[in-house]
Amino acid sequence: MDFSWFSEYHPQLWLAALTTVQLLLVSGSAGFVLAILVGFGRLSKQPFIAWFSLSYTNLIRGTPLLVQIYVLYYGLGSLFQDMPTLRDSILWPYLREGFWYVALALTLSVGGYLGEVLKSGLRAVPKGGLEAARALGMPRLLVIRRIWLPQTLYMLLPTLAGESVMLLKSTALASTVAVMDALGVANLIRNQTFLTYEPLLIIAGLYLLLAIAIEQLFKRLESRLPFRNAL
Amino acid sequence: MLPDPHATKQAVIEIADLHKRFGAHPVLQGVSFTAHQGEVVSLIGASGSGKSTLLRCMNLLEVPDSGRIVIAGEQVAFRNDRKGQTMVADPRQVERIRTRLAMVFQQFNLWPHMTVLENLIEVPVRVLGQARPQAIELAETLLAKVGIADKRHHYPAFLSGGQQQRVAIARALATRPSVMLFDEPTSALDPELAGEVLKVIRNLAQEGCTMVLVTHEMAFAREVSSKVLFLHQGRIEEVGTAQQVFESPSSERCRQFVNAQFCRA
Ligand SMILES: Nc1ncnc2c1ncn2[C@@H]1O[C@H](COP(=O)(O)OP(=O)(O)OP(=O)(O)O)[C@@H](O)[C@H]1O
Ligand SMILES: [Mg+2]
Numbered sequence: 001m002d003f004s005w006f007s008e009y010h011p012q013l014w015l016a017a018l019t020t021v022q023l024l025l026v027s028g029s030a031g032f033v034l035a036i037l038v039g040f041g042r043l044s045k046q047p048f049i050a051w052f053s054l055s056y057t058n059l060i061r062g063t064p065l066l067v068q069i070y071v072l073y074y075g076l077g078s079l080f081q082d083m084p085t086l087r088d089s090i091l092w093p094y095l096r097e098g099f100w101y102v103a104l105a106l107t108l109s110v111g112g113y114l115g116e117v118l119k120s121g122l123r124a125v126p127k128g129g130l131e132a133a134r135a136l137g138m139p140r141l142l143v144i145r146r147i148w149l150p151q152t153l154y155m156l157l158p159t160l161a162g163e164s165v166m167l168l169k170s171t172a173l174a175s176t177v178a179v180m181d182a183l184g185v186a187n188l189i190r191n192q193t194f195l196t197y198e199p200l201l202i203i204a205g206l207y208l209l210l211a212i213a214i215e216q217l218f219k220r221l222e223s224r225l226p227f228r229n230a231l
Numbered sequence: 232m233l234p235d236p237h238a239t240k241q242a243v244i245e246i247a248d249l250h251k252r253f254g255a256h257p258v259l260q261g262v263s264f265t266a267h268q269g270e271v272v273s274l275i276g277a278s279g280s281g282k283s284t285l286l287r288c289m290n291l292l293e294v295p296d297s298g299r300i301v302i303a304g305e306q307v308a309f310r311n312d313r314k315g316q317t318m319v320a321d322p323r324q325v326e327r328i329r330t331r332l333a334m335v336f337q338q339f340n341l342w343p344h345m346t347v348l349e350n351l352i353e354v355p356v357r358v359l360g361q362a363r364p365q366a367i368e369l370a371e372t373l374l375a376k377v378g379i380a381d382k383r384h385h386y387p388a389f390l391s392g393g394q395q396q397r398v399a400i401a402r403a404l405a406t407r408p409s410v411m412l413f414d415e416p417t418s419a420l421d422p423e424l425a426g427e428v429l430k431v432i433r434n435l436a437q438e439g440c441t442m443v444l445v446t447h448e449m450a451f452a453r454e455v456s457s458k459v460l461f462l463h464q465g466r467i468e469e470v471g472t473a474q475q476v477f478e479s480p481s482s483e484r485c486r487q488f489v490n491a492q493f494c495r496a
Binding site: 126128129131132133134135136137138139140142146147150151154225226227 | 290292322326327329330332333334336338339340341342343344353354357358359386387388399402403406
């Protein structure tokens with residue numbers, strides 16, 4: 001085992017780890033918001049909204065994430081390339097970067113997978129409490145914000161932990177479109193040092209640590225809910 | 232001639248010619264009645280006669296197909312959607328009306344992720360715009376009144392059914408409603424737990440709280456009601472004071488129902 005490269009590359013390693021965490025946070029939170037919309041959309045009484053949400057989840061869950069990333073990065077990216085107005089706009093530096101295409105792809109993916117999870121969770125909340133809220137005069141959005149969604153999310157905390165770890169692992173696909181995330185930098189080090197295992201081992205350890213951190217965070221949250229057995 | 236006891240009292244609920252069907256099944260077929268301030272109106276009748284549906288039409292948890300509903304002087308506005316289905320014209324109005332009617336359910340329906348106190352202040356603070364300290368003060372008074380002040384920081388799951396239902400009553404009272412609606416508040420409870428809930432409702436009746444009560448507890452209905460409605464297949468078949476309905480009903484069916492209920496008890 002040869003770790004002599006570490007002292008030279010470790011600033012890049014930390015930067016890459018930061019990129020991975022940023023991808024996780026950006027697509028995690030944006031995807032979460034999207035998933036809430038999809039979850040409610042799946043339960044909508046409006047046939048078009050319900051149909052659209054279902055088609056969306058089918059599309060996302062029925063195609064490989066890597067294909068989605070390629071479609072966005074190469075497809076959308078080359079489309080943007082041909083639009084002079086975009087090229088001159090202040091958005092261009094972002095539109096050129098793989099990071100934002102991967103973030104978008106992951107967001108859409110979380111929206112599809114988590115949306116389906118949220119749909120089941122929303123459905124599992126007892127109707128009686130929602131009815132009581134309406135009967136006491138709560139407007140629809142307040143019922144959702146204060147009664148329906150909180151109970152759903154508390155109930156789903158273990159699932160959310162699992163989905164977050166899945167998302168963390170999915171971020172590694174960013175390296176396929178030249179993003180210098182954790183895996184991306186490991187590949188770079190491999191190419192430059194001709195070492196195969198050492199950089200990969202380090203990076204695997206890093207993913208593992210992040211996964212454990214996520215699990216612990218959610219465990220902490222869960223143990224703070226004194227009513228968790230009642231949900 | 233005796234003066235009409237309600238002549239000076241305001242009508243809080245006016246229902247006129249209410250119709251409601253579920254699919255092809257007519258559940259309410261022209262129900263009319265009025266509840267005045269301070270009255271306790273009991274709805275009795277066999278299972279499936281439409282008691283719950285009538286109660287749920289009052290606060291628009293169900294939208295009637297036709298008829299008139301006036302709550303505290305405000306008439307509910309309806310309109311027809313594209314398919315000709317009746318719906319409420321103004322959701323805001325419904326929310327406003329619902330804050331004047333507070334409902335207590337058979338299954339308590341407390342919010343499990345909030346403590347007892349949080350359950351009580353949620354609507355006063357978030358909907359009625361009360362200041363939090365005042366809402367807490369009122370909530371604690373009400374909890375003391377229903378006898379569970381010591382449980383205010385507990386979560387509903389840690390309370391007995393009787394305690395949960397008393398919290399639900401306090402939660403309803405905390406919105407300072409004009410009328411309390413009860414849908415079989417003791418049916419899900421063991422007799423000894425039902426007793427503590429009935430005691431709370433009896434106290435409210437004595438304080439002059441206006442109530443509409445769906446119940447199978449005939450003895451209790453006879454004791455507290457100022458008016459009793461006997462529903463049969465979506466129609467009011469008998470209406471009168473508790474004494475009239477329970478002791479000398481004009482409808483044979485009502486007489487049989489009441490007798491059967493008392494025999495069972
Ligand atoms: N949401 C609904 N959809 C379809 N049918 C319904 C619905 N709610 C009630 N019904 C039917 O309407 C009829 C009257 O129901 P309702 O609940 O008003 O009766 P009830 O007098 O309260 O009976 P119980 O004493 O059993 O509570 C019943 O036949 C019931 O099956
Ligand atoms: Mg009923």
